[in-house]
Amino acid sequence: MKAKLTKPPMGWNSWDCYGASVTEEEVRRNAEYMAKNLKEFGWEYVVVDIQWFEPNAKSADYNKNASLIMDEYSRLMPAVNRFPSAEGGKGFKPLADYVHSLGLKFGIHILRGIPKQAVRQNTKILGTTHTAAEIADFGSVCDWNGDMCGVDMSRDGAQEYYNSIIKMYAEWGVDFIKVDDIARPYHKAEIEGVQNAIQASGRDIILSLSPGEAPLKEAKHLNEYAHMWRMTDDFWDGWEQLKKMFDYCRNWFPYVCDGGYPDCDMLPLGRIGIRSHGGDRMTNFTRDEQRMMMTLWSMFRSPLMFGGDMVYNDEFTLSLMTNKTIIEIDQNGYAGREVYRKGNEIVWAANGKDGKYYVAQFNIGEEEITAKTDLAFVGIMPNENVKITEVWENKKAELNDNTIISTVPPHGVKLFEIVL
Template sequence: MNNHTLARLATSLLLGSAATIGPAASQKATSPDFHQWALTPPMGWNSWDCYGPTVVEAEVKANADYMAKNLKSSGWDYVVVDIRWYVGNDTAHGYNEKNPDFAIDAYGRFVPAVNRFPSAAGGKGFKPLADYMHAKGLKFGIHIMRGVPVVAVQRKLPILGSKATAADIYSKEGQAGWLHDMYTVVAGRPGAQEYYNSLFKLYASWGVDFVKVDDLSSPYHKPEVEMIRKAIDLSGRKIVLSTSPGETPIAEAKHVAAHANMWRTVGDFWDSWEQLKEHFDVCNRWSAYIQPGAFPDADMLPLGRLGIRAERGDDRMTRFTRDEQYTLMSLWSIFRSPLMFGGDLPSNDAFTLSLLTNKDVLAMHHSSTSNRQLFRKDNLIAWTADDPKTGDKFLALFNAQDQELAPVNEAAWSSSVITRQTPGQSQAVNVDITGATKLYLNVREGGDDIAWDHADWLNPVLSNGSKSVFLSSMPWKTATAGWGTVTANRSVSGADLIVAGKKYDQGIGTHSNSMIEYDLPAGFTRFQATAGLDNAGAAQNTGGTMQFLVFTKNPFRPLPADSVKVPVTLAQLGLTGSCTVRDMWTGKTTSGVAGEFAPYVRRHGARLFRISKGKK
């Protein structure tokens, strides 16, 4: 057997035993098999991509109303309120950690802020909102952070069902670097399991159907994963568990599959082609672990209208082109990732709705098997899956070709790879630009994908010996970033420019992979700056490796063709003779296909087919 088959067999045996031994060895044989609660990948809406930590009840209901009317019949049914629903005065484009107005009960459990969720008044919690969803045939979910609230520890609030207080079960070790609401719960301490038990008993009483637990996957907090699993199983309610954010260590694949219904394989995913392209490797890495009730999660669908009050970017329709949106939906569907729509549903246009309601694509997503990459030839990629009922084959073809850049040795200047371990997390830039009419500032990922590659060009100055000017005060001609938006005098996350603890007033915030192009005024002979890893990247547990380059000549190679053939022989799919091919996005059917099948695929685009063996 190959590694793919062995991994799939091992995971299958693991999940097949869950009904008899339970999802954790410490649980009784009568524990419920939580995998049965989500046998197919969950599909729904999450408030994060459009409302960040500030969504209010009316907005949640508006999205639920749209789902009930337009998407429920296609299988979409979860409505999830994301982060910090317990803060009455949170802010868009970043969290309010200066003076958060926490809503918390007497037992150290966060409850909904009633100014944002009026139906929670009188101690009702989220039950009225969950009831609203259930009345429409929908399911209700919430986001929580791993751990026990810092404010509960400070107040020494009691733990329901225990003589311990919050101050008895916590540790500062492992606290999230990006949000400081919680401390780690130390497994084994008196009151630790009881705390999680009390949380999920509360959520069960509200009627919660889905809980996304953040700061759990990367790094992987195994003891708290196990406590959460046990607490859900003791709650008396079938609550689907999603762990976040990734990438979950693949070495923990068996463990997470035995404890959660879905787990993240990436960090936060936005409407970035760079991030989308990285998913081909990610999905290939995780495809062996797709099983009923346990799904690798490629993260949300940043489609439709985004950024209304989100962490990243302004109010916009998705930056993905239509070709890229087909790529996204085709890959997520054939990979069988959970589908959580991130845009504001009532703002959908007809095209976005068509992506979410295609019956052929959703049927494949719902019930296909043996989902895997068939081949990758440079950036031409094929995935396949089986229809277990008919024996048909599904085939997804992708053209991920990009315009290539000049190699590092052609740059006028290049840094070493800058990481969190680089002294000062930065490097000085000093480039002779005599006679140049163009300047290209390029940031490339350092070999470990673009996650948390927040890059800053600090105090960027053009000079000629007697005169100098900040480049950050000049307009660029074009500017791209792999995540977010290139910003003058702010980091790409919208915060201050901070590198190695020092704040800079002048600079350009970006994110690998990035290219910023300038038309240079005449007469300048030198470019100087500091190239650094921004604090937003340096503070994370993973990521933050990049290389800075300066070009004075066009670094772009010629564009590849707009469309190319991606040939597949039917024998590669295990098919012989004449076949019928149906384009699952357009509905067009072609009969009598034999031997080789070689459709054109647009750059950044995808084609998705169902192939049926011809009748004799």
């Protein structure tokens, strides 16, 4: 059985700000910021994204035929020039220990498969008489990163290879693994191989699968073997991508459950693009769009993985991350669902604890709208003691004949907490 997980993970990932080139110093300072400012609100995962094993990574671009740091057993190791504490074969253990000392959890990104470098050198597979070339699937390669090729799970030594790398990560103290190039196209056997290796490691490790779109028809299999999986390709700070996310969430919300979270992808907020896509900037999303994104992610119960360098957060960005109602919906809400669409108006509802309900009125259009939501239609029957608060403005709201009526700006949202 996969590790138990009852809430969507909340954390930070280095990709949106540093692409393939994050350093240990940058990871540590973001961990320190999280511990000081966000841990009390539930943020806990600190995740090092792709290419941590490549000394010469400089941006979000991948170096062709890059020389990778690898041990004698075909296992990639952190580049010491970027992660000095890994020197002497220590791997990520010193960094993971530091993150743990802050009361947080540590995660890494890996690519599906075995390094092509290991295949060329025909290096060993730990604990077996087999070698990298014997288990490699040369017909299954990533079309956007040239470092790896697939593993043929029908071959002797294949499961042992995955066991060997996951056991090493467990010994480092890894709590979260994001496996890329595995959900699109869908590599069922390798997904099972990774989860089997996690269980064999003896450590509870959260498994995240990328990129999207993960196939909807595999929802049952995804929920059995993974904790979260991407619904989309990389999500960035563009309006059309945010608008499209409503379609993905409508398709996937019936499959959200404890321990199985379709993933809207990272939150490209704050200072992003420092050495990643689009160049150094504060997010291109307007404040209304940022509130819309946070509301949709929470009503859907997506994992919340922040993408910016948190050290540069302004007051507004921090207020998004520490909004207690948004976090409560995401972490403890249930039955999040799209209720209806009417023109540019999209309404979502979710149930909460202790007699609470949540209703979100979204405007995906270019002009202001008047949204009218009959609570009976949503399935909520208010009593005379009902209390309604608009969450983002923290203002009391009133019913008009059992209907919430509000003015919603373009690309904006009104989110209501209803207490019966």
